Amino acid sequence: MRNAASWGNAGHIATEQVAPLASMASLRSAWRRRFAAGGALDLPVHGVRTWLPFALRFLAAARPDRFRAGGDALRALLAEALPAWQRAPWAGQLVKTEGHFVIWGDTAQAAAGKAVWLSADIGTARVDDAAPQDIARIRAVIPAPIAGALRFTGTGQISDLDLLAAALENDILQQGGQILRETGTLILEQGQARVPGHEADLVLVTAGVHSKPLVERAGHHAPIVAERGYHIRAVADHWPADLPPIVFEDRSMIVTRYADTVQAASFVELGRPDAPPDPRKWERLEHRVTELGLPMRPPFTRWMGARPTLPDYLPAIGRSRRAANLLYAFGHQHLGLTLAPITAELVAALANETHPHIDLTPFDLERFGGKGGRA
Numbered sequence: 001m002r003n004a005a006s007w008g009n010a011g012h013i014a015t016e017q018v019a020p021l022a023s024m025a026s027l028r029s030a031w032r033r034r035f036a037a038g039g040a041l042d043l044p045v046h047g048v049r050t051w052l053p054f055a056l057r058f059l060a061a062a063r064p065d066r067f068r069a070g071g072d073a074l075r076a077l078l079a080e081a082l083p084a085w086q087r088a089p090w091a092g093q094l095v096k097t098e099g100h101f102v103i104w105g106d107t108a109q110a111a112a113g114k115a116v117w118l119s120a121d122i123g124t125a126r127v128d129d130a131a132p133q134d135i136a137r138i139r140a141v142i143p144a145p146i147a148g149a150l151r152f153t154g155t156g157q158i159s160d161l162d163l164l165a166a167a168l169e170n171d172i173l174q175q176g177g178q179i180l181r182e183t184g185t186l187i188l189e190q191g192q193a194r195v196p197g198h199e200a201d202l203v204l205v206t207a208g209v210h211s212k213p214l215v216e217r218a219g220h221h222a223p224i225v226a227e228r229g230y231h232i233r234a235v236a237d238h239w240p241a242d243l244p245p246i247v248f249e250d251r252s253m254i255v256t257r258y259a260d261t262v263q264a265a266s267f268v269e270l271g272r273p274d275a276p277p278d279p280r281k282w283e284r285l286e287h288r289v290t291e292l293g294l295p296m297r298p299p300f301t302r303w304m305g306a307r308p309t310l311p312d313y314l315p316a317i318g319r320s321r322r323a324a325n326l327l328y329a330f331g332h333q334h335l336g337l338t339l340a341p342i343t344a345e346l347v348a349a350l351a352n353e354t355h356p357h358i359d360l361t362p363f364d365l366e367r368f369g370g371k372g373g374r375a
């Protein structure tokens with residue numbers, strides 16, 4: 001499905017995002033980041049029954065001890081993220097490794113934001129002040145004032161999500177696989193997971209935000225929320241093809257050049273995946289692009305997709321302890337593109353019953369208990 005989160009994200013291989021978003025820092029900044037105040041965070045009243053239980057679990061997961069443990073778990077996965085992408089046979093065409101930029105328009109926010117990044121644990125990524133030639137490249141496309149800029153290395157970008165989808169589907173077919181585009185369901189029969197209508201030795205649930213009802217049928221609890229994000233895209237006739245993604249941190253927006261298009265993305269709207277999109281978010285993106293004078297001209301295409309997020313901002317990757325033939329890999333929140341190949345390698349190890357080379361204990365779904373769940 002092309003409206004799945006994987007086909008509209010910002011394309012950023014975000015190896016620097018070691019700190020789980022379930023943190024005291026996120027809590028402290030939440031009020032400032034709210035949509036009504038011009039920020040990216042929206043907790044719509046109509047979605048309160050969905051996001052309130054999530055928020056309560058988030059509070060527990062943000063405790064300093066759990067935050068530290070979550071960071072250790074994410075650091076181990078993220079250290080392998082870019083190498084795993086580079087092992088793909090088509091990496092030379094689709095995986096760019098020129099890093100990314102983070103910039104600010106406001107002087108005070110630039111000073112504060114830079115201080116945070118320059119002292120943060122960013123795993124295998126590296127960060128420094130952007131060099132004068134980098135700033136010149138940015139100024140060539142952004143006429144608005146730039147108060148500060150950082151250059152990250154050791155991060156990456158997928159050059160085009162549609163080409164990536166085509167390459168992945170081709171890999172499956174080349175290896176004798178078959179692609180059936182159906183909505184599957186799951187039942188538990190004599191301790192084994194089954195997908196009615198299909199014979200399978202193993203069942204892997206990797207259905208993004210829709211994974212919840214599937215694993216719940218096997219007795220798991222998956223307190224997932226849809227963290228909905230929005231993008232607009234325009235034909236990339238004036239955006240340099242070699243300019244890495246730019247995060248406009250004080251505007252909570254990331255701009256990515258793809259093969260033929262340039263995309264601006266933002267927003268964290270917690271709620272149901274199937275609630276209608278909120279057009280005010282696209283309008284704000286369009287306004288931001290115009291206000292900054294970015295070379296992105298209408299007509300814009302508009303897209304909304306749901307990040308699958310668990311309250312501790314760690315994915316669920318593992319073999320079920322409730323159905324021995326059931327594997328799962330979902331809940332990758334803001335890092336699903338980044339972590340896709342390393343997750344696939346870990347799932348392959350589980351499927352082949354070899355020992356995964358990363359400890360999967362922190363990603364065990366049992367951390368949420370069984371049906372009904374615990375904090």
Ligand SMILES: Cc1cc2nc3c(=O)[nH]c(=O)nc-3n(C[C@H](O)[C@H](O)[C@H](O)COP(=O)(O)OP(=O)(O)OC[C@H]3O[C@@H](n4cnc5c(N)ncnc54)[C@H](O)[C@@H]3O)c2cc1C
Pocket residue numbers: 001004005006007008009010011012013014182183184185206207208209210211227228229230231265266305306307308329330331332333334335336337338339
């Ligand atoms: C605006 C935005 C920007 C983002 N930017 C980045 C980024 O720069 N870098 C990054 O790493 N991550 C980013 N993300 C997050 C990333 O996109 C997600 O974490 C990732 O796409 C989740 O992948 P997934 O395969 O788990 O879920 P999805 O991409 O949602 O895919 C789930 C698939 O399961 C299928 N499915 C669902 N139910 C069933 C069923 N019952 N039977 C069969 N199939 C089913 C769906 O059709 C879909 O194809 C961003 C997300 C958003 C919204």
